[in-house]
Amino acid sequence: xxxVIPKPTPLVPISGAVFVAVGExxxxxxxxxxxxxxxxQVDRDGVLLQHVCFGQGRCLAIGKFxxxxxxxxxxxxxxxDAFKLNAQAxxxxxxxxxSADGLFxxxxxxxxxxxxxxxxxxxKVWSARKPLTLDRKGMLGFDPSLRRVAQxxxxxxxxxxxxxxxxxxxxxxxxxxxxxxxxKNTLIDVAFGNGFxxxxxxxxxxxxxxxxxxxxxxxxxxxxEHINAMVWDGQQFVGVGQxxxxxxxxxxxxxxxxxESAPTNATFGNGVFVGTLWPGKLMRSTDGIRxxxxxxxxxxxxxxxxxxxxx
Numbered sequence: 435x436x437x438v439i440p441k442p443t444p445l446v447p448i449s450g451a452v453f454v455a456v457g458e459x460x461x462x463x464x465x466x467x468x469x470x471x472x473x474x475q476v477d478r479d480g481v482l483l484q485h486v487c488f489g490q491g492r493c494l495a496i497g498k499f500x501x502x503x504x505x506x507x508x509x510x511x512x513x514x515d516a517f518k519l520n521a522q523a524x525x526x527x528x529x530x531x532x533s534a535d536g537l538f539x540x541x542x543x544x545x546x547x548x549x550x551x552x553x554x555x556x557x558k559v560w561s562a563r564k565p566l567t568l569d570r571k572g573m574l575g576f577d578p579s580l581r582r583v584a585q586x587x588x589x590x591x592x593x594x595x596x597x598x599x600x601x602x603x604x605x606x607x608x609x610x611x612x613x614x615x616x617x618k619n620t621l622i623d624v625a626f627g628n629g630f631x632x633x634x635x636x637x638x639x640x641x642x643x644x645x646x647x648x649x650x651x652x653x654x655x656x657x658x659e660h661i662n663a664m665v666w667d668g669q670q671f672v673g674v675g676q677x678x679x680x681x682x683x684x685x686x687x688x689x690x691x692x693x694e695s696a697p698t699n700a701t702f703g704n705g706v707f708v709g710t711l712w713p714g715k716l717m718r719s720t721d722g723i724r725x726x727x728x729x730x731x732x733x734x735x736x737x738x739x740x741x742x743x744x745x
Contacts (some may be wrong), residue, residue: 489533
């Protein structure tokens with residue numbers, strides 16, 4: 435008997451608060467609770483969606499296909515508008531992405547004297563590149579990639595390789611760079627809560643900052659327990675590491691808890707943590723410590739987020 439080919443699941447317009455997962459081969463899917471996933475769509479072989487965020491009632495995902503930087507934008511989780519970011523193939527990289535001051539914002543890096551930023555209201559038409567900062571003073575390395583973003587205290591904070599930390603106040607044109615960057619203080623992820631920015635990094639590294647420029651209260655954990663995701667769950671910071679989860683209400687005093695099947699990236703919403711493990715495994719947890727696989731996509735998930743679609 436020939437194999438039965440399942441019928442494609444109908445695409446259903448959705449609105450409200452949802453999780454989104456994006457990844458290899460243009461994978462995109464949504465969930466209310468991290469258990470049931472709908473509107474799964476894919477694109478061509480080789481399409482890599484590496485960054486995703488919500489803003490202005492829309493969801494925006496960007497990545498690359500060969501030498502092109504591409505993306506999709508949706509307002510209902512079912513119908514996506516495709517776009518292209520770079521005018522010339524193989525020139526520059528894009529990401530991370532975030533929404534601030536009513537605009538989607540994408541960090542563009544091309545190995546030049548300083549990173550730049552492009553903006554869009556809906557993720558369809560993009561502005562010309564604008565300087566992100568005046569120079570790379572205080573950023574170590576030839577081309578330190580900027581990786582994760584957090585917002586709070588009326589400012590945006592970006593962390594990256596070689597200890598790079600950038601901060602911009604609401605309404606300001608340019609980011610300030612935190613002085614005295616040290617490679618051993620590189621933060622993999624950053625979150626805002628309880629009035630502070632808190633970041634996590636290699637070997638259980640945790641640091642906190644009130645203004646995004648001066649970072650203090652440096653602590654480290656066990657060897658190899660790299661914190662791949664830092665989340666504020668409304669009550670405490672949760673640093674999900676490889677082998678242990680680190681918990682703190684203030685970013686100063688931390689409690690280490692051995693974890694099980696922890697994902698390599700994670701987000702939080704609707705009272706639950708959702709993350710992913712290679713290849714395409716969707717993990718879910720109610721405490722950030724004990725994780726359970728709830729789904730396996732045909733392609734690996736590269737980025738996740740939680741936000742709102744629609745008005």
